[in-house]
Amino acid sequence: MTPRENALRIVRFDDPERVAMGMPCLGVGYLGVNHEGYDAPGHDVPVGTTWVDVWGTTWHKEQRGVMGFPRRHPMADLPTALRTHPWPDPSDDRVCGRIYEQAGEHDPDTQFLRGSHRETLWEKSYMLVGMEDLMCYIHTEPEAVKELLHRVMDFDLAIAEHYIKAGVEMVGMGDDLGTQQGLLFSREVLAEFFVPEYRRLFEFYKERGVLIEFHSCGRIESIVDVFMDLGVDILNPVQATANNLDVVRERTQGRMALHGAVSSGLIVRGPIEAIRHEVRRRLWQLGRGGGYFCGADQGMPWPEEHYDALKEAVEEFGTYPLEPFE
Numbered sequence: 001m002t003p004r005e006n007a008l009r010i011v012r013f014d015d016p017e018r019v020a021m022g023m024p025c026l027g028v029g030y031l032g033v034n035h036e037g038y039d040a041p042g043h044d045v046p047v048g049t050t051w052v053d054v055w056g057t058t059w060h061k062e063q064r065g066v067m068g069f070p071r072r073h074p075m076a077d078l079p080t081a082l083r084t085h086p087w088p089d090p091s092d093d094r095v096c097g098r099i100y101e102q103a104g105e106h107d108p109d110t111q112f113l114r115g116s117h118r119e120t121l122w123e124k125s126y127m128l129v130g131m132e133d134l135m136c137y138i139h140t141e142p143e144a145v146k147e148l149l150h151r152v153m154d155f156d157l158a159i160a161e162h163y164i165k166a167g168v169e170m171v172g173m174g175d176d177l178g179t180q181q182g183l184l185f186s187r188e189v190l191a192e193f194f195v196p197e198y199r200r201l202f203e204f205y206k207e208r209g210v211l212i213e214f215h216s217c218g219r220i221e222s223i224v225d226v227f228m229d230l231g232v233d234i235l236n237p238v239q240a241t242a243n244n245l246d247v248v249r250e251r252t253q254g255r256m257a258l259h260g261a262v263s264s265g266l267i268v269r270g271p272i273e274a275i276r277h278e279v280r281r282r283l284w285q286l287g288r289g290g291g292y293f294c295g296a297d298q299g300m301p302w303p304e305e306h307y308d309a310l311k312e313a314v315e316e317f318g319t320y321p322l323e324p325f326e
Helices: 003-011 078-084 093-103 122-129 131-140 142-166 187-206 221-230 245-252 264-269 272-287 304-317
Strands: 025-028 050-052 058-060 069-072 112-117 170-174 211-215 234-236 257-262 292-296
Touching: 003 292, 025 093, 078 122, 078 131, 078 142, 093 142, 112 142, 122 131, 122 142, 131 142, 142 187, 187 211, 187 221, 221 245, 234 292, 245 257, 245 272, 257 264, 257 272, 264 272, 264 304, 272 292, 272 304, 292 304
Parallel strands: 025 112, 112 170, 170 211, 211 234, 234 257, 257 292
Antiparallel strands: 050 058, 058 069
């Protein structure tokens, strides 16, 4: 069984041979998906660099190996900015052209071609407006917020057209909707403001048979039903320190694959034996019936020997039938 076929079987809960660490894929993305500017490379810059992305958000690189942080939000005065802000054009060859260039490197026999909608809706919007201000506007200017979200999703849908033309088979989306303790906003706000816009993009891809992986940090166990209703195939990172993983697995078994769940803090701290122990525990807890990609629940700069221990443990213990964890 090839890694590609095995990964599909994991997603489908269809008797895979082994647990993998992720889908074998080649990622493609438009200019700006990783906060690039027209004349700036995004996060691959020296610490201390400040730059402006294609949306007009100003970023600052503060730590090596970690994405920058937004420092100026061009739509902070939302009602006015909706009339005046210069939106990026998804048909501009500077924005969409590299999707097709990157797709030319795809090996369809071994890889899935994966398009990226990083910071799909909520995060893209608060990077434009500012998180605190956007949360206030939800209550004081709800129609302006809905217009903002709709226009962001218009851009995503136009980019989705390019991804389909380039031949993507799966897409990665993401919005961090939780904190360590709970959701950033209520289910009612999620349902009124965000779900209708998500559904536009999800339905576009589901109608074309494209697999969807959705990333959301934090305690999101109370809304896994929302992700399944939207059509998410793989949910990550399933943050181990914020969620009851038994509850998440029970609610998603046979319906939505999980990816992650190994504590990033543990991988940073070690020791190696503790990392191996944690991998064995997560494999048995989440992977017994398929539907699990084992990996870190965050991305960050790792001690190399600790990340090697994670990979080696998945390789050693991830073959079906899995060994019971006591």
